[in-house]
Amino acid sequence: MSAHAKVEISSLPPRPEPWLPRLEGAPTDLAYVPTVLIVDDIDLNRRLLRGILKATPYRILEAKRPSAAFSVLDMEKVDLIVVDLVLPEMSGMEFCQMVKADRRTQLIPILMLTSIQGIENEVAGLESGADDFLLKPLRPGLVRTRVSTMLRHKALVDSLEEAETILFALAQSVEHRDRYTGMHCERLASYGIALAHALGLPKQEQLALFRGGYLHDIGKISIPDAILFKRGLLTEEEWETMRQHTIRGEQICRPMKTLAPVLPIIRSHHERWDGSGYPDHLVGEEIPLLARILQVADIYDALTTARPYKPAFSHDRAVAIMLEEARRGWRDPELVPLFAEVVVRQREAEPSEANVKQSLEAMRRELAG
Numbered sequence: 001m002s003a004h005a006k007v008e009i010s011s012l013p014p015r016p017e018p019w020l021p022r023l024e025g026a027p028t029d030l031a032y033v034p035t036v037l038i039v040d041d042i043d044l045n046r047r048l049l050r051g052i053l054k055a056t057p058y059r060i061l062e063a064k065r066p067s068a069a070f071s072v073l074d075m076e077k078v079d080l081i082v083v084d085l086v087l088p089e090m091s092g093m094e095f096c097q098m099v100k101a102d103r104r105t106q107l108i109p110i111l112m113l114t115s116i117q118g119i120e121n122e123v124a125g126l127e128s129g130a131d132d133f134l135l136k137p138l139r140p141g142l143v144r145t146r147v148s149t150m151l152r153h154k155a156l157v158d159s160l161e162e163a164e165t166i167l168f169a170l171a172q173s174v175e176h177r178d179r180y181t182g183m184h185c186e187r188l189a190s191y192g193i194a195l196a197h198a199l200g201l202p203k204q205e206q207l208a209l210f211r212g213g214y215l216h217d218i219g220k221i222s223i224p225d226a227i228l229f230k231r232g233l234l235t236e237e238e239w240e241t242m243r244q245h246t247i248r249g250e251q252i253c254r255p256m257k258t259l260a261p262v263l264p265i266i267r268s269h270h271e272r273w274d275g276s277g278y279p280d281h282l283v284g285e286e287i288p289l290l291a292r293i294l295q296v297a298d299i300y301d302a303l304t305t306a307r308p309y310k311p312a313f314s315h316d317r318a319v320a321i322m323l324e325e326a327r328r329g330w331r332d333p334e335l336v337p338l339f340a341e342v343v344v345r346q347r348e349a350e351p352s353e354a355n356v357k358q359s360l361e362a363m364r365r366e367l368a369g
């Protein structure tokens with residue numbers, strides 16, 4: 001083997017761990033028949049489109065008006081909407097806006113058809129949420145290609161969404177194994193978002209905190225039960241294994257591009273302001289802000305809920321402990337007092353479990369919109 005070849009091999013990225021989820025190249029569901037919904041009030045137009053798509057394996061549904069289309073969307077799983085710009089009841093653009101504003105339908109791609117030429121029209125249409133445009137008169141070959149491309153993209157989005165759902169379920173099962181931390185993820189997400197809101201952070205960062213509330217400890221799935229649930233003190237070696245959950249968690253979530261903003265939270269939520277944390281011994285503002293926020297929320301939740309080794313501390317006692325930790329140099333000295341203030345306002349509302357779930361769901365919808 002030549003020296004050149006050796007260099008190439010040694011510079012390859014490391015192989016993923018065998019237990020990591022692999023999404024690339026996963027087989028697609030060949031038996032699945034995508035559903036296309038045509039929304040147009042003119043019978044001839046619908047018939048024409050149906051004719052163009054006749055040779056394709058798609059299931060075609062039709063709606064003459066937006067209200068009928070929304071009834072179909074309520075009952076059926078639709079993979080693509082083909083809509084005319086001119087409709088009764090509302091314009092095609094308003095229809096797009098409504099589809100994209102609803103969390104249940106926002107990921108359905110929309111192909112808009114129009115006979116009105118002009119870049120302003122296209123821009124307005126795309127801004128309203130249409131994913132692509134086709135000008136009339138329609139060219140059958142182009143319609144079929146465009147429809148098939150959009151459906152392929154939708155299938156990819158579906159598989160990513162499924163993978164993300166599975167990951168969240170996995171993260172929650174990790175939390176639920178420890179029966180003392182019920183609703184822990186929900187509370188963290190809620191505290192984290194409240195603090196992010198107070199700091200005026202953008203929606204995307206709030207969403208990252210929401211997800212981080214659930215996913216930050218997913219790496220614990222790779223920690224042996226004998227260590228995770230050990231009664232009594234951990235040995236130094238066991239601590240070393242335990243600390244790995246930050247790196248493992250990052251590795252688990254890294255293949256999902258949508259989770260990229262959450263990775264710094266997962267990796268750095270155990271760093272300390274003075275550099276004595278793990279895994280990278282980051283100091284001060286080197287620690288990503290979102291990780292610092294989640295950490296403060298995590299510690300507060302641990303202090304104010306009962307654990308096998310301690311009772312639930314009062315808000316005042318928890319805040320006093322955290323301020324003391326900030327004074328010692330472990331926590332962000334500006335974030336702790338701000339968190340204390342924000343959490344007081346939240347606790348004044350005294351949210352029940354059902355309320356927390358409800359308001360989180362509302363927040364999730366708002367953030368995703």
Ligand SMILES: [Fe+2]
Binds near residue numbers: 217
């Ligand atoms: Fe952790």
